[in-house]
Amino acid sequence: MTNRKDRRHERLFVIxxxxxxxxxxxxxxxxALTVYNPEQLGTTDRGAALQAALSSMPNTYAAPAEVIEAITDTVSPQGVVAAVGWPELEPGRSGVQLVLDAVQDPGNVGTxxxxxxxxxxxxxxxxxGSADVYSPKVVRAAMGAHFRLPIVQDVxxxxxxxxxxxxxxxxxxVANATMPYYAADWRQPSALVVGNxxxxxxxxxxxxxxxxxSIPMVGPVESLNAAVAGSVILFEALRQRKLGRS
Amino acid sequence: MTNRKDRRHERLFVIxxxxxxxxxxxxxxxxALTVYNPEQLGTTDRGAALQAALSSMPNTYAAPAEVIEAITDTVSPQGVVAAVGWPELEPGRSGVQLVLDAVQDPGNVGTxxxxxxxxxxxxxxxxxGSADVYSPKVVRAAMGAHFRLPIVQDVxxxxxxxxxxxxxxxxxxVANATMPYYAADWRQPSALVVGNxxxxxxxxxxxxxxxxxSIPMVGPVESLNAAVAGSVILFEALRQRKLGRS
Incomplete structure (x- = not known):
């Protein structure tokens, strides 16, 4: 599970x-596999409830904190780690679709x-060419989006x-288009491509x-971070759709 | 220069x-002090021109690549590192002002x-309580904003x-205000406070x-990254000011 090829073959990822x-x-x-530390999970009601829910899953094992630390790559793991199947969600019918055209930084993809x-x-x-959507850094930065957002990769x-x-x-x-992002009519079904x-x-x-x-800017700034640029455009699209006008 | 106290006392920072x-x-x-590697800088016209400009500065020293690598904390330093004074820029008279209320992550502050x-x-x-504006990570993420943007800290x-x-x-x-960020009239002189x-x-x-x-969102997302949230609002402010209407 620590490398991309294994994750793809099994269609699993680690949370x-x-x-x-x-x-x-x-x-x-x-x-597919869950390891938890009863001492850590048992200290809170929320953790205890989760432990109870996990007990009905296959391949769930109790283990000491050291084992969980060895499996995970976070500094202070919260006492539970699991390998779960890639969610398969049907895309919604309309709205805005996002295409990541070789966005390489896992933090940017997650954001x-x-x-x-x-x-x-x-x-x-x-x-x-984009960062692996199921890599640990992307999963952490996305904060659960994987379970609710239809995602296709390797296309x-x-x-x-x-x-x-x-x-x-x-x-x-792009960096130097004459059309500002807010001149687009995002109330119509559309797609946004964010690049490398x-x-x-x-x-x-x-x-x-x-x-x-393009995103119009003031002064000599070279370009925005890809995650910031994409976010600015997607929130403008939502603003237009909430207000019903551009 | 490697710790916050020294940087403050001397009012210098490292680029x-x-x-x-x-x-x-x-x-x-x-x-105040510049160290460069002539072999790295000399390979491009741009580097050579910079080297010529630096020759008139006090305390400028040529050194081998290993010395520069030892001073800097980037993996592949580009052959030049300098300690320079904190820029002192007068704030512009109107527009939007940004207040960082204990934004702790250096990457967020830089962005x-x-x-x-x-x-x-x-x-x-x-x-x-905010990250030190002159720390290396902030300086890198800000990509030169320090030299053009009036910044006050330790307030x-x-x-x-x-x-x-x-x-x-x-x-x-804030997370749950009823007023959306795009309902504010950003053409008026105003300030935006982004929190921890x-x-x-x-x-x-x-x-x-x-x-x-607040930034209205769809679905159960908990909250946005502070840098993304602040950026979305600041670009909306610019959009209104470019269009001359909200």
């Missing part, structure tokens, strides 16, 4: 901590998943357009996009 | 890499400084209101604020 494991239970995730959930994105398509640009559901426009976020931290949206992505948009 | 040192030269920063510059914020007030809430310039409203970003990652805006900050605002 740590009470909150994430609770969400996995609630969402009906398939639990974008969290923002995508917070803004009601209907699905996220992670193109080849390339040949396949991606056919996965987009009825998008009237595909907007590529160093190189931006790929040539294929730029060609697939129907419009290029 | 690494060609781009940041170039910006320091351009902004007329006071260079917020970068966003503040990109959105034309007129000054940033970092309250006690507490007793003093902060007197530093705010003619702010018609002080908005505190775990505890939000302090009680004093909430009392000083004239209005509390």
């Amino acid at each position: 740590e901590g009470v909150r994430l494991v609770e969400e996995a239970v609630r969402s009906g995730a398939r639990f 974008l998943l969290r923002t995508a959930e917070a803004t009601g994105v209907s699905q996220v398509i992670c193109l080849a 390339d640009w040949d396949e991606a357009p056919s996965l987009l559901i009825a998008a009237d426009n595909v907007y590529a976020a 931290e160093a190189n931006g949206v790929s040539d294929v992505g730029l060609a697939v996009a129907t419009k290029h948009i | 690494e890499g060609v781009r940041l040192v170039e910006e320091a030269v351009r902004s007329g920063a006071r260079f 917020l400084l970068r966003t503040a510059e990109a959105t034309g914020v007129s000054q940033v007030i970092c309250l006690a 507490d809430w007793d003093e902060a209101p007197s530093l705010l310039i003619a702010a018609d409203n002080v908005y505190a970003a 990652e775990a505890n939000g805006v302090s009680d004093v900050g909430l009392a000083v604020a004239t209005k509390h605002i």
Whole structure:
């Protein structure tokens, strides 16, 4: 489970901590293996309730804190770690879809998943070259978005357009487009493509996009962090949809 | 220079890499000490031009790559590191001011400084309890904002209101206010208070604020990363000011 190939073959990923494991239970995730420390979980009512819920799952083992520390890569694991199946969620029918075109930093991918959930994105398509959606750093930064947000990964640009559901426009976020992101009509079904931290949206992505948009800035700032840029645009899309106008 | 107390006493901070040192030269920063590696800098025209500019600064020394690696804490330093004076910039007269109320993570503080510059914020007030604005991680994440953005730090809430310039409203970003951030009129001189990652805006900050605002979200997301939340609001403020309407 510590490398990408194993995670893909088994279609499993690792979650740590009470909150994430609770969400996995609630969402009906398939639990392949769970290790918990009764002394840590037993100290709170919430932990005890989780322990009771886990007792009906297959392959659930009690273990001392040292074992859990050895399995996880966080400094202070919260006494429970589990390998669970990749959630398989159907994408919502309309709204905004997010395409990650080789966003490489796991923190950026996780933050974008969290923002995508917070803004009601209907699905996220992670193109080849992006950080592994199920890697521990992405999972931590996404704070449970994996269980509620339809995510597709390991797709390339040949396949991606056919996965987009009825998008009237595909907007590529680029550094120097003349169209500001807030001039787009995000009330229409659409997709947003966020590109690689160093190189931006790929040539294929730029060609697939129907419009290029930028975030207007003041002064000589070079470019924004990919997670900030994507979040600013997705919250503008939500603002327009909440207000019913642009 | 490696600890906060020394940096404060000398009012110096450390910058690494060609781009940041170039910006320091351009902004007329006071260079206290510079160490560069002629072999690394000499390989590009840009590096050579920087080396020429540095030759007129006091206390500039050539050194082998190992020395620079030992001084800096980046993995691949770009062949130049300098200790320069804290920039002292006068705040702009109007616009949006940003108050960091114990934002602790250096990456968040750096990202917020970068966003503040990109959105034309007129000054940033970092309250006690926030990450040191001149620490290496903040400096790296801010990407040069220190040289162009007026920043005050080591201030507490007793003093902060007197530093705010003619702010018609002080908005505190909180989790559950009924007023959405886009209902505020950011064309008026105003201030935005962003709070601590775990505890939000302090009680004093909430009392000083004239209005509390929230970022509306979809679904059960707990809260946004402080840097993302602050950035979303500051770009909305810029959007309103560019369009001249809310």
